[in-house]
Amino acid sequence: MHKFTLSAISIFSCCVLYGVSANAQQTDAISAARKDSLALYKADSTRRAQGSKFTGFLRDAATGKPVSGMNISVEAYSAALSDDKGRFTISVPNYDAVLVVKGQGYQLKEIPLKGRKKLPDVLLFEESFNSVYDEANLVTRPMAMNRTSNAVNIVNTQGSWENTSAEMPDTYLQGKVAGLSVVRRSGSPNAGANLFLRGFSSLFGTNAPLVIVDGMIYDTNQYGSSLMSGHTRNPFGNLDLRDIQSFTVLKDASASVYGTKGANGVILITTNSHPELATRIDLGIYGEYNYMGNNRMLPLMKAGDYRLYLADVLKSSGMTPEQVAAQPYFNDNPSSPTYAMYHNDRNWQKQAFKNGFNQNYNLRVSGGDNVARYVLSLGYANNKGITQNTGVTKFNTRFNADLNISRHLTVNANLSFNYAQQNLFDQTASETSPLYLSMIKSPLVGVNDVNAQGVPSPNLADVDAFGIGNPQAVFNKAKENDQNYRFLGGLNFKYDFNKSWAVQTLIGLTADKVRENYFVPRAGVANDTTANGVVDSRLGSQVQRLFNIYSDTRVTFNHTYNRIHYIGLNLGVRFSSFNTETNYNQSYNSAIDQLITVGNGDPLLNRTGGELGKYRWLNNYFTGDYRLYNKYIFNVTVAADASSRFGDRADGMDIGGKKMALLPAVSAAWIVSSEKFLADVNMLEMLKLRASYGLTGNDDIGNYASKQYYISQNWLGMQGLIRGNVGNPYLQWEVNKKLDLGLDASFFQERIGLTFDYFRNTTSHMITRSTAPTVSGLEYVVSNGGGMKTDGYELAINGRIINNSKFKWDLGFNIYTYRNRITALPSTYLSSYYGATILTQVGAPAGLFYGYRTDGIYRSNAEAAAAGISVRNSQGIPVAQQGGDVKFVDVNGDHIIDDADRQAIGNPNPDFSGAITTGFTYGRVSLNALITFSKGNKVYNETRRLLESESGPQNQLTSVNNRWRVDGQQTNMPRAAYGDPTMNNSFSDRWIEDGSYLRLRTLSVTYDVPLRYKGFKYLKVYATGNNLLTFTKYLGYDPEFAPTGNLLTNGIDNLLDPQFKTIMLGVRIGI
């Protein structure tokens, strides 16, 4: 608290100093400006009187009708209105001026005269049209897209009312921005997506873009892992998509303004801003239906096939046929007491999935007067998951207000509070994961206990004869939930000294808490053994907290000199203090399954733990924009960052004993189309060439890795201290150099727009773990020893194919491709995740799968004997292969298949990915569709590896029916072998599949109901289908998944809840 007070005081005193110094300069600035404007005014009056005039016509692009009442202006010179014939006449200082057209219901448009004295009719599109003149809410101010020299994308949500309530800000961006990969994690509600902007930049640091909401950092990092296997808490779940007005994505070096947090690009989010004065109420009510298509179910064996398989696999364990036949489940005498117990044909998989209904309510009230305007929004959503008893309930509120305290002083307040409670179960292949249990559970057994006559009891069956738990017991009795909230509040004070000078300061805080409770019953779940106990029921609780304080203060200057030179300057400082805390408590074996809280566990088996994290970040930034004749655009950005994470001897600028990261960036653009030599090419609306280059940084290097510290080490019950690391005072931010060459073009009065970019991001000083010398006793040293390079292209094309008053058809297409290579690494590095081995090596892309290549199977014992190949088993001892074993490729020719025979077997990075968007409007009906695709990414199907393992009594896929059974059999499915003695299930290309897909992500129809009643502004009806159609060759549930945000786990399908389909019907009423 003391430190907080201290920092608050320092922030405050800084502001005061600003005020004083800025005030001192104020007189100067005003007098200078006055002198300047007086002279200019005199000159302008003379010029206006002499009368260079310009006349043009405005027409509606769809109907061709004249547009009246539009405001046409030349900045700081003259203005005019269009008349009812769409005609306007305006004084112009010269024929190089730029006319700006603005007005209700239409897009904003700029018309550079380029020396022309006469123009073809100007066509205006509707307000929601994606135009090159759209305003981007850039870091320091809004700016029209055509005036930026950087690679920037904007996504206007238009309220995004047609989306289902399961859509969140992160998943919503899928397919919307070329260069932004959005990979949904799973079908679990609130699971969200991994975002990667233009590939990757870091191996151990974050690869997620920085998210800024209304000027404040929105922390999207994970702090600690969940108690629930496969679950990731998604901070985007605490941000309601319907509150978001626009996303602005900074893809290139312009992210440098966020210094050492900008390496992965920046997503700027603006929520409900600039409300109108009139009071408006919007109410949305939605109902949704979730379902899982039968065709997406995995083809698991039924009882008949399973019995044959079971007999086979038991025989391979060394049991004689007599012993196998003596097993109770093979006793086919109906009078046997266990006959009813083992003669079922249950479809466990189907039972696990449950279709569900979602509800969602949204209310938004906005209004105000000249002094205060506000938007208040409230929302409630109850979204079900696709497996039984899972789902999330969310409440959200947001209050945004704009206050005009005086002519000079304005205050913006943005406050939001979100609460969510999610019920879920363990995912991934664990004995407490009901979905996994449902897949491997023998179809022979039933859900409930039965007596000899086959009459079921109400009691759920316990663990079966195969040692596999009852998934229904988990679904019914386990209690696993995640309750979380986030408060995000910011106040932004802005003081305008005059037209040119202003100072503003933003102060905000984030308070976030996650509480998890975990209980898995003993009945119906297989026991587990820990180091010091056999555990039956499992209990746990966890709290994760995040408390961040943030401030951003800056001085801005904007001025245009002689209508030729525009100068915009910003100088500011951001400060943030991040505090995280996690505490968990796990226990086991409560007395009975009714005692579900962690305190009831056996105290001897208790495990507790936690972590505290703290760091501070200071970012000084300067941005300078210079525009010459509105044709030549230059931008300079410099950030100087300091952080408690950086080492004292980092390679940076030394200021007061602290090392600072100095990160400059420059960009330039040339609007070629504004040149006179292109004045007569009327098909060309705009052509802009852009280039940018600059440095950004990544500060995700560990809070304390640069310091030497001691950690505790017990000796029996005594606690001692040992060295935790070797301090690396040279530890510094990763540097990411971003180069971008781009082209923005627009043709036929904006009917067709095109953006093309080449990018190259080069990471140096990448955090790596280098092998430490033996004498140090350390496994590795964290240092800045790596490098990575990602380059690629992106292309986005938008066009209005049909444009008339009744029928409009928009078609958009974006595609992007990247190539990632590791350029420097202290040594090749292998990691593993869910049975996969991942290779990290110089010259290779990150995340490469590394395993054996296979070439079918040995069709006969003779063939295997002739090959003479052995496989090293888990003890490292070579075991000779036999007929029905997998033919692994023996790379080094030593006739032993072991680690030395592994090779790269698949790259999880796609060749290209992208989306197709299309929208039709016919009268009051509009239809929008989004199709996403990914091509050439390889996927490791761990689920199939488990279900084709043929090594135990677990149920298998029907493909196993085709297994090798007799000498000479022609098949590619290996033999059933209990315990897999010959390692047929090793990580190999058998489990690598093509993850390409093409998916109809959303299809929505909106009908704007004609209303005659007064008081109602509108009534709209929506019908939306989510995830309706997928074309893929992938054999798992769904080709899109992401177990973690770490790029080394990309493309690993570790059996999370699959994505499902949702149909939504909704109405929205405006009052």
Next chain:
Amino acid sequence: MRNKIFKIGGRVLLISCLLLSFSCKKLLDVSPEDAVEAKNNYRNINDANAAVIGIYGQLQTIADRYIILNELRGDLVSPTTNADRYLREISEHNVSADNPWADPKPFYKIIMNCNDALANFKIMLSNARMRQEEYNQRYADIIAVRAWLYLQVGIHWGNVPYVTDPLASIDDLKDSSKFPKLAFNDLLDKLIASMQGIYLDGYTSTTATGSNSNSLLTTVDGYSTGLMFINKRCLLGDLNLWRGNYSDASTQYRYVTEQGYRNDQGAGNISFWQYKATYSNFNIVYNIAGDEQSLKDDNTDVAGWRAIFGSSAQGTDISAEWIWTMPFDKNFAPTNPFIDLFSIQGGRYLLTASQFAMDKWNSETQQNGFPYDARSILSVRTINGKRVVMKPLYLYLNGPNFTALNPLQKQGRWLLYRTATLNLHFAEAACRDNYLDVAYALTNAGVVQVFSGIFPTRAVTSTGRNVATDATNIMITHRPAPYDLDGRIGDVPYFRAPWNRQIGTRSRANLNWLPTSLINNAPNAGGDQIGLENAIIQEDAEELAFEGQRWGDLLRVSLHRNDMSFIAEAVYQKLLRDGNPNASTAKAKLLSKDGVYLPFKM
């Protein structure tokens, strides 16, 4: 225009300065809260104690490595069919580059913590954060731990880097000139030198108790810490023994052996028992003479030999045998690694006794004529048809028929040094120093017997005395220090010298005497030095098997004899008798002097 730009520039600069001065160092200095930053450590005596505790806590995590390297490489332990490739490689002396057991890093990890603690102790002393006597005890303890670790590293890797710098910064790691390699003998010289002049006794207790006590001598979780710290004199003796300074080694061994007498001057039994193999305790005894089944086979009865390994509590008697031992407790990490290595229940049963080890025991004859060494029965048992090494498992397989009562409570003990180790090392030093009679007495028959004046006739010292009643000049070695051992016993006047109950480990194990011809049938008559040394090493095997001494014993003797065939033959016999086809390859490798060392990966 120019003016204006200058003005604007000036303002911008002014504001920048204001902003940058805001980035004060203090604001950005954040210390971790779940770790101790270096600058906040070593402030007072409690921090110094924490360093010692941390080092010993880490030491306990390498128990498995210590046993695997010292036993599996030797001739008494073999991998079972459950063992993986890496363990087999260790046994067959054919390690691959990625073999985790061949990595010296875990030793160096603790060495670096020792270096760090030593460097900081010095700073603490000079800054008066620790008193001189507190410093002396802690500094000496950590010096000894480090020397012990380096000895282990030297034994297994040969030429090794000797680093005494804490390598605290990343620059130190890049500077490979900081860690030059030393030959083994040079390393030993350095280690012996490092222990010169240090405080060689154990920690002393202070008068303050409870939270005021800064003493490391305490009781924690039911275990007295007294025996958990390294015995510096035993270590110094071992270092000198390895180096060939036999007299210096014997001086230290002798000092420790007479510790009990020095403490209470014959007032209690402990004077005569402590750190000597005596006839009173831990013997191979049969409750009914001549009845094989009546062997004392009991965890708690200290009369029997098994109690050395099975005793769960630390009492007076067991403290006379144990010298350095650390308990593994069910409630604390690390989990007892021996269960996993050796036990068929609760563990993976990766290692077992070699056939060669069994053959060694079976080549002996007991005094009652039984044609085997009964220590084999107590060291190795057949459970469910499997040969199980029992020494480390007695506290765990404590149920009927050697099952675990609580399979998940992995109680146990790491016994690093005990009286038999001390006596046999003393014997080896004496033998090398050409005091063969003393060596013979220590290993085999006892001072009283060998120097009774009627040797090789067995002396009777109680009723029916067959030695001179005037015991002034018998039962005493009459050799120069440190070999002047006094075992005199007389009743009129009543007199008991420190060595009067000492009988040698072989006699304690109820074995027949070694051939008296080894010392030419009389004390001070010369004898067969090599033959006696072979007998001592054989006794080492039978008494100390599976306790982590074996490889060192074999290697030390080979080095002293400058003949690698001694160690090569032992390993060859193990592999051969286990039916391992790689026996000859291993032998060929061990015959070269470099072949006995593991590859040291820098």
